[in-house]
Amino acid sequence: MMPRCSISPSSDVQLFHTFNGIQQLSQTHHFKVLPIQKFVKIAWFLDQFGVLHDGKQRYPGAISTLEKLATSGAKMVIISNSSRRSSITIEKMKSLGFDPSLFVGAITSGELTHQYLLRRDDAWFAKLGRSCIHMTWSDRGAISLEGLGLQVVDKVEEAEFILAHGTEALGIPSGAVLPMKLEDLEKILGRCAAKNIPMVIANPDFVTVEARALRVMPGALAAKYEKLGGEVKWMGKPDKVTHLLASLFSVLYEASSTLLGQDIDELLLPWLTIRTSSGCLLPIAMCTIHLQELAIAATSRVQCTSLLTVGSELSTILKTTRKFQNEIPPERVVSLHDICWQSYQIIYKSAMAMVGVDASDCIAVGDSLHHDIKGANVAGIQSAFITGGIHANELGLGSFGEVADSSSVQALASKYDAHPSYVLPAFSCRTSHIGFPIKEFPLEDDKVSKLG
Numbered sequence: 001m002m003p004r005c006s007i008s009p010s011s012d013v014q015l016f017h018t019f020n021g022i023q024q025l026s027q028t029h030h031f032k033v034l035p036i037q038k039f040v041k042i043a044w045f046l047d048q049f050g051v052l053h054d055g056k057q058r059y060p061g062a063i064s065t066l067e068k069l070a071t072s073g074a075k076m077v078i079i080s081n082s083s084r085r086s087s088i089t090i091e092k093m094k095s096l097g098f099d100p101s102l103f104v105g106a107i108t109s110g111e112l113t114h115q116y117l118l119r120r121d122d123a124w125f126a127k128l129g130r131s132c133i134h135m136t137w138s139d140r141g142a143i144s145l146e147g148l149g150l151q152v153v154d155k156v157e158e159a160e161f162i163l164a165h166g167t168e169a170l171g172i173p174s175g176a177v178l179p180m181k182l183e184d185l186e187k188i189l190g191r192c193a194a195k196n197i198p199m200v201i202a203n204p205d206f207v208t209v210e211a212r213a214l215r216v217m218p219g220a221l222a223a224k225y226e227k228l229g230g231e232v233k234w235m236g237k238p239d240k241v242t243h244l245l246a247s248l249f250s251v252l253y254e255a256s257s258t259l260l261g262q263d264i265d266e267l268l269l270p271w272l273t274i275r276t277s278s279g280c281l282l283p284i285a286m287c288t289i290h291l292q293e294l295a296i297a298a299t300s301r302v303q304c305t306s307l308l309t310v311g312s313e314l315s316t317i318l319k320t321t322r323k324f325q326n327e328i329p330p331e332r333v334v335s336l337h338d339i340c341w342q343s344y345q346i347i348y349k350s351a352m353a354m355v356g357v358d359a360s361d362c363i364a365v366g367d368s369l370h371h372d373i374k375g376a377n378v379a380g381i382q383s384a385f386i387t388g389g390i391h392a393n394e395l396g397l398g399s400f401g402e403v404a405d406s407s408s409v410q411a412l413a414s415k416y417d418a419h420p421s422y423v424l425p426a427f428s429c430r431t432s433h434i435g436f437p438i439k440e441f442p443l444e445d446d447k448v449s450k451l452g
Helices: 022-026 062-071 086-095 109-119 182-195 218-227 241-259 311-327 337-343 346-355 369-379 406-416
Strands: 043-046 075-080 105-108 131-136 161-164 169-171 177-179 199-201 207-210 213-216 232-234 272-275 281-289 294-297 362-366 382-386 422-424
Touching: 043 346, 062 075, 075 086, 075 346, 086 105, 086 109, 105 109, 105 346, 109 346, 131 182, 161 218, 182 218, 199 218, 218 232, 346 362, 346 369, 362 369, 369 382, 369 406
Parallel strands: 043 075, 043 362, 075 105, 131 161, 161 199, 199 232, 362 382, 382 422
Antiparallel strands: 131 169, 169 177, 207 213, 272 281, 281 294
């Protein structure tokens, strides 16, 4: 299933449904075939930070809500832009009082990064060397590279790529870590960019919730590196359209003579030039756009690795190209449905395979419009936006479970060009959890008297 084209909302159109709790959501026509006790067995892809817990303690109602969903037959997978491997994520959940048996499993951007570095069966990863600058965590716990056959170096001239797991420290050859300020890590990035070495970003989040505070995440380093002109491989939610475009360009070059019987340059339409969020001008020509297929042509050897965000840039391209639709002979349209799907959403596709469902049977729940909701939009699955997470301050929320003003949510969704199907104040069935100050809320049960 291909994602729908993002269209900027009209101010008088309601683009999402607002509910007070998960129970009300589960009883909508899309998910309900019987009363809540026996509603359809769909897959719930759950972000952890900002949805289930804040990094230090679980949210009120989270456990009882999970239990109710599990009892009703829902299959739940944790999907997280976490630098850590899936097994560590499950252990973290257990330490916060969650029963691991409630989840089918966990898929993290850190796990995907580990597997790609280990297998190297992807063309991009196959070209990476073995020596790397490793940016990791200190206070939060350094990330182990055991089993990957990598050599950590602390000299840029010896590095073949950058591996970013965290924003607090620099790994050193002895295996220890050197705590380092963010600005000092950015200085190292400047030297790496001058050497033109690639970067692998194990956690694409820019910020995350930790004990109700916002902490800078590796995605901020990646954005900085792209602005410096560096090449970044983003892992997690959402898969960047950079990778989609790069894949399509490559495929078109190799397949154009076979599929179309002519050189790719002969397919070019009038130039459409956009300014990417990294500041460079990127010329792109689009052939045509349908709801279920996309065909793209570009100038020879266009480098698009510095395109950072999908958002309004892609929407602008899609809307602008409508005037070209009638100018393209049908025989010149290359259907790239399968290629596009392979390039979209590694992490969501992995989750669907884990549960054994397709996009129509899934809902993604997250607190980040840029990552969770945008990722769901791109993957073509429904989504529920939790307003009490990283966007709580932007929405003017001061109490846990407080319902956000719908016009504010719509404005924020438009800002990020990420459009949820549903909006919820918290991942909770229970209205009794509404109204506690965001920085101070009670636990919903006695399963854990003291959190570790």
